[in-house]
Amino acid sequence: MIPQSHFLIFSAALFAIGIFGVLTRKNAIGILMSIELILNAVNVNLITFNKFLGTPNGLGQIFALFVIAIAAASAVVGLALVIAIYRNAKSILVDKLNLMKW
Amino acid sequence: MVKFAHLIPIFPFAAFVINIFFGRRLKKASALIAIAACTASLALSLWTFLGLLKGQGSYPLFDWLIFEDFTLHVGVTIDSLTCAMLLVVTSIGTLIQIYSIGYMSQDPRFSRFFAYLSLFMASMLGLLLADNFLILYMFWEGVGLCSYLLISFWFEKITAAKAGMKAFITTRIGDTGFLIGIFLLFVASRDLSFAGLSHINGNTGLYTAAALLIFCGAIGKSAQFPLHVWLPDAMEGPTPVSALIHAATMVAAGVYLVARCFGLFLTHQPALICVAYVGAITTVLAASIATVNNDIKRILAYSTISQLGFMMLGLGVGGYSAGTFHLMTHAFFKALLFLCAGSVIHSVHIQDIQKMGGIFNKMKVTGTTFIIAGLAISGVPPFSGFWSKDEILTEIFHSGHPALFVAAALTSLLTAFYMFRLIFLVLFGKPRSELHLHESPKTMTIPLIILAVFAIFAGFPGSPLMNNVFQSFIHLEAGHAAQESSPDYFIMGLSTLIALSGIALAYCLYIKQKKILPQAIRSRFAPLYQLLSNKYYFDELYDFLFIKPCGRIAKTLAGFDLGVIDGAVNKTAEIVVILSKIKAWIDTTIVDGAVNLTAKTVGLFSKELRKIQTGSVQAYLLFAFFGLVLMMLFKLIVK
Numbered sequence: 124m125i126p127q128s129h130f131l132i133f134s135a136a137l138f139a140i141g142i143f144g145v146l147t148r149k150n151a152i153g154i155l156m157s158i159e160l161i162l163n164a165v166n167v168n169l170i171t172f173n174k175f176l177g178t179p180n181g182l183g184q185i186f187a188l189f190v191i192a193i194a195a196a197s198a199v200v201g202l203a204l205v206i207a208i209y210r211n212a213k214s215i216l217v218d219k220l221n222l223m224k225w
Numbered sequence: 226m227v228k229f230a231h232l233i234p235i236f237p238f239a240a241f242v243i244n245i246f247f248g249r250r251l252k253k254a255s256a257l258i259a260i261a262a263c264t265a266s267l268a269l270s271l272w273t274f275l276g277l278l279k280g281q282g283s284y285p286l287f288d289w290l291i292f293e294d295f296t297l298h299v300g301v302t303i304d305s306l307t308c309a310m311l312l313v314v315t316s317i318g319t320l321i322q323i324y325s326i327g328y329m330s331q332d333p334r335f336s337r338f339f340a341y342l343s344l345f346m347a348s349m350l351g352l353l354l355a356d357n358f359l360i361l362y363m364f365w366e367g368v369g370l371c372s373y374l375l376i377s378f379w380f381e382k383i384t385a386a387k388a389g390m391k392a393f394i395t396t397r398i399g400d401t402g403f404l405i406g407i408f409l410l411f412v413a414s415r416d417l418s419f420a421g422l423s424h425i426n427g428n429t430g431l432y433t434a435a436a437l438l439i440f441c442g443a444i445g446k447s448a449q450f451p452l453h454v455w456l457p458d459a460m461e462g463p464t465p466v467s468a469l470i471h472a473a474t475m476v477a478a479g480v481y482l483v484a485r486c487f488g489l490f491l492t493h494q495p496a497l498i499c500v501a502y503v504g505a506i507t508t509v510l511a512a513s514i515a516t517v518n519n520d521i522k523r524i525l526a527y528s529t530i531s532q533l534g535f536m537m538l539g540l541g542v543g544g545y546s547a548g549t550f551h552l553m554t555h556a557f558f559k560a561l562l563f564l565c566a567g568s569v570i571h572s573v574h575i576q577d578i579q580k581m582g583g584i585f586n587k588m589k590v591t592g593t594t595f596i597i598a599g600l601a602i603s604g605v606p607p608f609s610g611f612w613s614k615d616e617i618l619t620e621i622f623h624s625g626h627p628a629l630f631v632a633a634a635l636t637s638l639l640t641a642f643y644m645f646r647l648i649f650l651v652l653f654g655k656p657r658s659e660l661h662l663h664e665s666p667k668t669m670t671i672p673l674i675i676l677a678v679f680a681i682f683a684g685f686p687g688s689p690l691m692n693n694v695f696q697s698f699i700h701l702e703a704g705h706a707a708q709e710s711s712p713d714y715f716i717m718g719l720s721t722l723i724a725l726s727g728i729a730l731a732y733c734l735y736i737k738q739k740k741i742l743p744q745a746i747r748s749r750f751a752p753l754y755q756l757l758s759n760k761y762y763f764d765e766l767y768d769f770l771f772i773k774p775c776g777r778i779a780k781t782l783a784g785f786d787l788g789v790i791d792g793a794v795n796k797t798a799e800i801v802v803i804l805s806k807i808k809a810w811i812d813t814t815i816v817d818g819a820v821n822l823t824a825k826t827v828g829l830f831s832k833e834l835r836k837i838q839t840g841s842v843q844a845y846l847l848f849a850f851f852g853l854v855l856m857m858l859f860k861l862i863v864k
Contacts, residue, residue, distance in 0.1 A: 146847050154843075218841055 130171040138164035151208065151215040155201045162194045228284050230273045230354060231301045233311065234364075236262040238347035241340050248336025253326075255336035259343045260322045266350060267315035274308045283356055283420075295415060302356040302419065306484055306549060309695075310353050310477070313556045316679075317472055318346045320672040324564050325465040327668035328571055332463075338378060342469065345371035349474040353481065357417040358407045361485075365403070365442070365478065369396050372475050376462040388458035395455040399445015403482075406438025423488035436489050436496035439482065440503075447479025447533045450507040454763050456530055460522040464567030467522060471529040472560035480536045480552050487545050501541025505632040507534030510761065512639035516646065517757040520576050521566050524647050528602065529559055531636060535617060538633060544620030550687045550695055551613035557683045558601035558610055561676040565595040568665040568673065569651060575658070578650045585652040587662035590670045592652050594677040599648045601680040603641035604724040609684030611720070616687060619716045634723055641727025649735040 137160055144157025166187040173183025209215050240262035244255045251258065273281070285300035322342055329338050348367030355361040370393075377389025411417055413431045425432060443449070448456035456476070460467055470476060483490065483500060490497045508531045515527035532555050540548035568591040569584060570576055585592035601608035604615070614637065621630045664670065687695035759765070839845075 142850060146843050146850065217843060220842075 127171060127175045130167060134164045134167040134171065137167065149216045149218055151205045151217055154217065155198060155205070158201070159194060159198065162190055166190055229269060230303055231286055233266045233269045233273070233354065234347045234350035236265045237343040237350065241343040241347060244336050244340035244343060248340055251336055253335065255339045256322070256326045259339040260319060262343060263315060263319040263322055263346055266346070267319055270308070270311040270315045273303060274312060277303055277305065277308050297357065297359060297417065299360060300356040301354050306481075307353050309549065309553055310481055311350065313553050314346070314349055314353065314474060314477070317556055317560045317676075318469065318474070320675055321465050321469050321560060321564070324567070324669050324672040327666040328465050328567055329463060334378070338463070341371055341374050341378070345375065345469065345474055349478065352478055356419055358410065359417050361482075362404065362407060365446070366400065368446070368475055368478055369393060369400065372396070372459070372470055375466040375470070376459045378462055378466065382461065385461035388461040392455040392459050395452050396445040399442045399452055402438045403442025403445075406435045406441065409435040409438060419485055422486055425489070425492070429493065432489065433493040433496050436486065436493050437499060439486055439489075440496065440500055443479035443482045444503065445479070446482070447476045447537070448530050449479070449503050449534060449537060450510055453507060453511065453530050454767060457523045457526040457760070460520070460526050464522065464563060464570060467526070468560045468563030468567065471526070471563060472556045476529060476533055477552055477556060480533060480540070480548065483537065483540050484545065484549050487540065491543070497541055497543070501538055501626070501629055504534045504537025504541050505629050507531070508538060508636045509632050512636045512643065514757055514760050515643040516639055517754060519579050521569065521578050521581075521647065521651065522576055524578070524643060525559070525562050525566055528640065528644065531640065532559065532602070535614070535633065535636060538629060539617035539620055542621050542624035542626065542629065544617055546695070547613070547616035547620045550616055554601070554609040554613040554683050557676055557679040558598045561594060561598040561673065561680050562602065564669070564673055564676065565591050565598060568669055571665055571669070572662055578647060580658040581651045581656070582654040583656045584662060588664050590664060590673060594673040595652060596648060597677045598680050599644045603644050603728060604637055604720055605728075606717075606721055607684070609680055609682065612684035612688040615717055615720050618720055619713045622713070622716055634719070637720060637723045638727045641724040642731050645728045645731035646735055649731055653736060
C-alpha cells in the first residue's frame with residue numbers, strides 16, 4: 124500500500140507547481156490553469172486525509188467534489204473576465220495590464 | 226375748540242419735502258406747491274387768530290423726554306404775540322414767494338430755491354408756535370441752517386459762499402450763548418416752558434445771567450452789535466431771500482425771542498437795561514454806516530440792523546407792545562423795500578446807487594411803492610412806521626434814560642436821511658450810467674402793491690386813531706399791564722419834525738446838490754466819512770482780533786500735527802515695516818523651511834516606497850504568498 128507521505132509530497136509538488144505558474148505566467152489563461160492545479164492539489168490532500176485519518180467515510184470526497192464544481196464555475200468566470208479584458212486591451216498578457224499602477 | 230395750530234408749519238415742510246425730492250420733475254410747478262402750502266398756513270393762521278379772539282389758548286400736544294423727575298411737555302403756544310407774528314410771517318412769506326416766481330424765473334435751481342424757502346417758512350412758523358425753549362431752539366437752528374443755504378444759494382460766486390459761512394458762524398456764536406442760557410435756566414428752575422418764566426423767583430444772579438445769555442442768541446440772530454457783521458454780507462443771496470430774512474423770518478426771530486422771554490427780562494432789570502443799550506448802540510452805529518454806503522441792498526441791510534436795534538431799544542425800556550408793534554410794521558415796509566430793490570436790480574442788473582438815477586420815469590409801480598416804503602420807514606405820518614416809531618420814542622421818553630432818547634432821535638434823523646438819499650439817487654435825477662429800464666413782470670409788481678397797502682395801513686391798529694387796539698391786544702398777560710398810553714403830541718410832533726428834516730437834508734444834498742457847508746468844514750469830516758464807509762472797521766477788527774489769531778493757532782496746530790503727530794505715525798509705521806521684515810524672514814526661512822523639510826522628507830520616502838506599487842497583480846500575489854510563508858514559519862518557530 125502506498126504510504127500517506129507519498130500522497131502529501133505529490134500534493135505539495137502539485138501545489139508548488141501551481142503557485143509557480145500563477146506567479147510567473149504572463150498569459151492570463153496560463154494563470155487560470157495554474158489555479159486549477161492548486162485547487163487539485165487541495166483535492167488530493169482532502170482525499171488523502173479522509174483516507175488516512177479517522178474521519179467519516181466519504182466526507183473528504185464530497186468536499187473534493189464541491190471544490191471541483193466551484194473550480195469549474197470560477198474557471199468560467201475567469202475565462203469570461205479574460206475575454207472582457209481582451210476586448211478592452213487587445214491583450215491577455217497580465218504585465219501589460221498595469222492600470223492600477225500610479 | 227379745534228386744535229389745529231400745530232398744522233401751520235407742516236404745510237411748508239411738506240412743500241419742502243416734495244420740492245426737494247421731486248423738484249427737478251416739477252420744474253415751475255414747485256413754486257405753486259410752495260405758495261399753496263404757504264397760503265394754507267396763512268389761512269390756518271387767520272383761523273387761529275379768530276380762535277384766539279374767541280378764547281382759544283395754548284394747548285399741549287404730547288410728552289417728550291420723560292424722566293423720573295422731569296418731563297418735557299411739548300405744546301403749542303397761542304397768544305397774541307404768536308398770532309400777530311404768524312400773520313405777519315405767513316402773509317409776507319406768501320407775497321415774497323409769489324414775487325420770487327418772477328425774480329428767480331431764469332435760475333437753473335428754481336425748484337431748489339422754493340424748497341429752501343418752504344423749509345425756512347416751516348422753521349420760522351415752528352419757532353413761533355413752540356411753547357418751550359428746547360423746541361424753540363430746534364427751530365431756531367433750522368432757521369439758521371436755511372439762512373446759510375439761502376444766502377449762499379448762488380454758491381458759484383465765492384463771495385456768496387463766504388457770506389453764507391460768515392452768517393452761519395457769526396450766528397453760531399450767539400446760539401452757543403443761547404444754549405448755555407437754556408442750560409442755566411433749566412438748572413435753576415427745572416422748567417423749560419415759557420409759561421414758567423413769569424413766576425420764577427430767587428437766585429437773581431443766575432437768572433440774570435441766563436437772561437443775558439438768551440439775549441446773546443437774539444444778538445446773533447437779529448444782527449445786533451457786536452455780532453451785526455454777517456447781515457450786510459448776507460446781501461449776496463437772492464433779493465427775495467434778503468427780503469424774507471430781513472422782514473419776516475430770521476432777524477425777527479431774535480426780537481421775538483426777547484419778547485417771548487420778556488417776563489424773565491422784566492423781573493431782572495440789569496438784563497433789560499443791557500438789551501436797551503445794545504439796541505441803542507446798534508441802531509446809531511448801523512444808521513450812520515447806512516448814510517455813506519453805495520450798495521442799494523447793503524443800505525437796506527444796515528437799515529434793518531438799525532431798525533432791529535430800535536426794536537431792542539424799545540423792548541429794553543419796557544415797551545413790550547411798542548417793540549412788537551414796530552417789529553410788525555417794520556416787517557411790511559422792509560419787505561417792500563427789499564422787493565422794490567430787487568425789482569430795480571432785476572431791471573438794471575447793478576447795485577451801485579451812484580450809477581443809477583432817473584428810474585422813476587420808467588418804473589412807475591416800483592418807484593411809487595419804493596417811496597411809500599421810504600416814507601413808512603422814515604416815520605412820516607400817517608404811514609405805518611410813524612405810529613410804531615412814535616410808540617417806541619414815547620416809551621423811551623418816559624423811561625427816564627435821556628441818552629437812549631437822544632440815540633433814538635438821532636437814529637430817526639439818520640434813517641430819514643439815508644432812506645431819502647437812496648430814493649433820490651436811485652429814482653430821480655439823470656441816469657449816471659447806461660441803463661436799460663423796464664418794469665418788472667406782474668408776479669413781482671402785484672406783491673409790491675399789496676405790501677405797499679400794508680405799509681400804509683398796518684400802523685393804524687396801533688395808532689390813537691383806532692384806540693391802540695394793537696397794544697391792548699398784545700399786552701403781556703403776566704404782570705406788566707398795558708400802559709394806558711394817551712397820545713403824546715409832543716413826541717409825535719418831534720418825530721415828524723425829525724423825519725421831515727432828514728428828508729429835507731437829503732433833498733438839499735442830493736437833488737439840489739447844494740454845498741451847505743463850506744469846503745473847509747467838509748474836509749474836516751473826511752476822516753469821519755472814511756470811518757463810516759469802512760463800517761467802523763468792524764470787519765478789520767474782527768479779522769485782526771479773531772480770524773488772524775485763529776489762523777495763526779490753526780497754522781501752529783497744523784505744524785504740530787505735521788511734525789509731531791504725523792512724525793510719530795510715520796516713525797511707528799517705519800518700525801512696523803522693520804519688524805515685519807524680520808518676521809517675513811523668520812516666516813520664509815524657519816517656518817516655511819520646516820514645512821518644506823517635512824514635505825521633502827515625505828516625498829523622498831514616498832519616492833522609494835512607490836516602487837513597490839508596481840501595478841502588476843502577480844507581484845502583489847508574490848508578496849502575499851511570501852507573507853503567508855513567513856507567517857507559517859513564525860508559527861512553527863514560536864511553537
